[in-house]
Amino acid sequence: MTPAALSIGFVMLHTSPLDVPGTKDAGGMNVVVRAQAEALARAGHRVRIFTRRSDTETPARVELMPNLTVLLLDAGAPRLLAKGEHEQVMEDFSRLLHTELTADPVEVLHAEHWFSGIAALPVARDCGIPLLQSYHSIAAPPESPFGDGERPESPGRLAGEARLAAEADLIIAVSEAERATVLARLEGDPDRVRVVPLGVDTDLFRPCDTAECEEQRDWLRGGGRPEVILVGRLHPLKGFDLAIEAIAQLPHAERPTLRIVGAPPPDGDDYARALHESVVAHGMLSTTAFEGALRRRELAERIRSASLMLVPSHTETFGLVALEAAASGVPVIARDAGGLREAVVAGTTGVLIAGDDPEVWASTIREMLADGPGLKRMGDAARAHALQRSWQASADRLVEVYREVIAR
Template identity: 70%
Template sequence: MPPSAGSLRIAFVVLHTSPLDEPGTKDAGGMNVVVRAQAAELARAGHRVELITRRSDPGLPDAVELAEGLTVRHLDAGPARLLSKGEHESLMEPFGRALGEHLRVDPVDVLHAEHWFSGVAALPVARELGVPLVQSFHSIAAEPGSPLTEGERPESPGRISGERRLAAEADLLVAVSLAERDTMLERLGADPERVRVVPLGVDTALFRPCEPGECAERRAWIEHGGSPEVLVAGRLHPLKGFDLAVAAVAAIPPGRRPALRVIGAPPPDGDDYVRELHTAIAEAGMLSTVAFDGALRRAELAERLRRAAIVLMPSHSETFGLVALEASASGVPVVARAAGGLREAVIDGETGVLIDGDDPEVWAAAIAHLLGDEELASRMGAAARRHALNRDWAASAAQLLEAYRELLAG
C-alpha cells in the first residue's frame, strides 16, 4: 500500500544488533525494544517504516515484513555471522555503502540512526541524498579513566570522536531522558537547540500486576515458609551489575535471604563474566536459590516480573532503564542504582528505592527492608503502576513524529 497523504517514509538504521533479536540475547537490549515499539506505532499511524540492519546469518532473507508498513531490511556488510560488538566499527564504511545503494533505489524522508556505529555509517549517505539524519545514542562513551566506564567493554577506538562528530553534524539528536540530554550537552558538546527528549513508553497491557488468583500459588508458597523472589534482567554483561545483585542477596542472612532470578543471556564476548557469576553464587552457598532463565520472550518476561517481590537495577550506567519502567507497570517496586536515567525511571521512596554506590550491605539492607514491610512494598507497587500508566508507546512515537515533522519543516 503506498503511503497516504502526509505520511512519511522513515528508515531506522541499526547496524550492530537486529531488531528481530530478543532483548537479553546477543547484543540486544532496551534499544531493540525502543526501536521496534516506536517503529510499530509509526507504521500503525500510516507511515512506511524500515528497520535496516546488517545480515548476521546467511539464512536471513533480504526483507521481513513485521506488519503492514513495517519491514526489517538486511544489508550485506562483513561476514554473515554473529560478531562481537566492537568488531562492528570496521564495518561502518561497507555498511554505509550498502545503505546508500539501498536508499538510492528506495528513498526515505528521514534517516534515524540508533547508536554511534549506525550514525557514522549513515551520515555520509544522508548528506549525499539530502535526507535529514536523526541520531539516538542509547549509551554514550565516557572519557578514558572515568568511573562511568566501570563495567563497560574497552571502547571502540573511534567511539568518542565518532559520537562528538555526530553530536556536531547530525540534524537532530534524540535523547530518551533528561539525564541523557545532559550527557549529550556536557560530554559531547551538543547544541541544546538540536536535542529533543522523547520519553520512552511501556506496554501496560503486557506488563501488568497479577490479577486476582493469578499469583495465589506463589503467595501460598511464601505463607508456608517459601522465599520471596527478587529479579534482575538484562544482557549478562558487567555494565549491568549482575555481580552486585548476587553480592547483595548473598549479604542477607540465610534465614531471611530471598531467591534470586536472573534473566538474560551474555553477548558474544560475555562467557567469562557468566562464569564469574556462577562462581560467586557457589561460593555464597546459593546454588539452590538462584535461577538462571536465559533470555525470555516479552510475554514470559512480563509473567516473571509480576510474580517478583522486587526488581533490582544495579546497572553502572543507564540512559533510562526500561526494565525499571516495565517492573513499575507490573506493580513491583524497584531497587536501583542512582545513576543516569534510572533517577527518572524510579521515583525514590515512592515507586522504589535509589541507592548510591555499590556496597552490597547497603543494597542488602534496602532489599531486606522492603521484603520485611509488606505494606510499604504494596504501596510502592501501586504507585509504580500508576506512574507507568502515564507512559505508553503511542505517545512516545507521536512525540518522535512531531520532532521529525519539525525537522522537515525547518
C-alpha cells in the same frame, strides 16, 4: 486536514530488531526501536529498519506488520560479531544503505547508536535526507569509572559520537540525564537536542491477577521465600555481581530467591562465568536461577511474579526495565545514577541507592521485603506511574521531531 504519513528509515547496524533482548548485543535499544517503529506503523507511517545480516537463515526482507519492514544488509560476513568488530563493516554497510535509499528514499533517517550514525551520515548528506541520531549509551574514556558510561569498545567511538553531536541534524535523547551527557561530554548544541520520553507496554507488563498468582501468594503466606529478579545482558556495566553480593549478606533464612534473566553478549562469557562462580561461592546455588534470555511474553510473566526487581547498573540512559517492573506492579531498587533517577520515582515506585556497598543494598532489600503492606502500596503506585506512559505517545513525539527537522 490530516498531516500526510511519513516515510521513515531507522538504522540499526550492530543489532537487529529481530533479536531477542538479552541475547547477543540486544538490549533496551532493541525494545525501544521496535516499539516505536510498531507504533509509527500503526499510525499509518511507512517504516523501514535497516540492520546488518548476522546469519544466513534470516531472509533479506522481513515484513513485521503492515507498514513495517526490516531489511538485512550483507555488510561483512554473515556471522555474529563482537560489538567492537562492527566498526570494520561500517563502510560496507554505508554503501549498501546508499543503494537502498537511492532506489527507495525516505523522508527522514533515524540512526540508533554511533555505529549506525557514522554509517548513515554520508548517505543522508548525499541523498539530501535529514539525519537524527539516538545514542542509547555514550562512551566514557577508558580510565573513567563505570558510572560515567560504557567503554569505547572500538577505536573510533569517542570521536564518532562527538562528530555526530556536531553534524547530525538533531540529537534525540531518551531522558534528561542523557541530554545532559550529550551537552557536557559531547559539547552538543542544546538547541539541537530533543528528549523523546520512552513508553511501556502496560498490557503486556501488568500486575498478576488473583488467579494467576494465587499459588505464589499461598507460598509466601506459608513462609516461602519471596523472589527478587534481575533482567539484562550479563555484562559488567549491569552490576549483577553487586546484587549477588548483597543477597549473600543476608542470613540464609532471610535470603530471597534470585532469578537472573539474560545472556552474555558475544564477548561476555568471562563475566557470566564469574557470576555463576560467585553464586556457588556464596552458597546460593539452591536459591538462584539463571534463566537466560526470554521472549517478551515470558519475561513479563517472570517480572510480575517477583516481589522486587533490582537494577544495580553502573549507568543507564533511562533504565527501561525499571519502567516495565513498574507496569507490572513490582517495586524497584535501583542505583542512583543516570536515567534511573527518571525511571524510578524515589520513595514512591522504588528506592534509589548510591554506591556499591552490598550491606546497604542488603539492608534495603531486607526492609522492603519485610514490609508487605508497604511493598503493595509501592507496587500500586508504580503501576499508576507506568500507566501515564505509552509507546504511542512516544511515537507521536517522535513524529513531531521528524516534522520539525523536515520543515528545516
